[in-house]
Amino acid sequence: MIYILHENAGMSQITLKGDLHKYIIKVRRHIEGDELSFRNKEDIKTLHRYKITNVDGRSLDVELISSKIEEVKAAKELHIAWCVIDSKSIEKVLPSLCEIGVSKISFIYCDRSQKNFKPDFKRFDRIIEASMGQSGRTSIMEFDTYKNIATFISEFPDTKVFDFTDNILSGDNDFKRVLIGCEGGFSKDEKELLKSQEVFRLKTPMVLRSESAVMAVASKILL
Numbered sequence: 001m002i003y004i005l006h007e008n009a010g011m012s013q014i015t016l017k018g019d020l021h022k023y024i025i026k027v028r029r030h031i032e033g034d035e036l037s038f039r040n041k042e043d044i045k046t047l048h049r050y051k052i053t054n055v056d057g058r059s060l061d062v063e064l065i066s067s068k069i070e071e072v073k074a075a076k077e078l079h080i081a082w083c084v085i086d087s088k089s090i091e092k093v094l095p096s097l098c099e100i101g102v103s104k105i106s107f108i109y110c111d112r113s114q115k116n117f118k119p120d121f122k123r124f125d126r127i128i129e130a131s132m133g134q135s136g137r138t139s140i141m142e143f144d145t146y147k148n149i150a151t152f153i154s155e156f157p158d159t160k161v162f163d164f165t166d167n168i169l170s171g172d173n174d175f176k177r178v179l180i181g182c183e184g185g186f187s188k189d190e191k192e193l194l195k196s197q198e199v200f201r202l203k204t205p206m207v208l209r210s211e212s213a214v215m216a217v218a219s220k221i222l223l
Contacts, residue, residue, distance in 0.1 A: 002133060003037035004024075004133055005132065006020075007041070009048045010064075036049070046069055049065045050062035050064055071138050078101070079103060081149075081152050087123075090211065094124060094128060095128075098127075103142065106145065112181070153194070159177045162181070163200075169221075174221070178217055181210065
């Protein structure tokens, strides 16, 4: 744990109860006198250091020691346009995408997306916040949705496309936006729509699942 997100971070004193108290004392094994780092979503660039001043069975008190601007973010930005898949599969890779430094994910209902899958942004936010505390990241990942690929491409014509092609992504490619399909890939109509976009693939003979492709592409571009 690098830091804790808390709505009262920045105040001179904070009393922590419930699950957070249990996590700090029983899981992390902190004791009185230990120091902890906190951030507030309203001013996430500022790192607040606190000292544990009192611990009892149900709560603990911390006192502010210092506050300073300290940002931790990826050197590049990457906006992923991801055709909707099962939310459970998305949730498995979200923490890793956060750690890698993905800045935004737009979920798109493609022709082969199962329309009953509805991204739960509140749940995604909780997953991302936990990952941020573990990795130290200070930029909050954004989420939104689009009804189809055409709508997204019209807004972001610079989008690159991950698909079957002879063009292999090299290590020096630097672009900000990429479209990745769902299971089964893009439909015939979608391929026709995307024929004017730059298309690339990774140097592997294996067929990747959608979530594996997202992780691999993001890692190749950002790390």
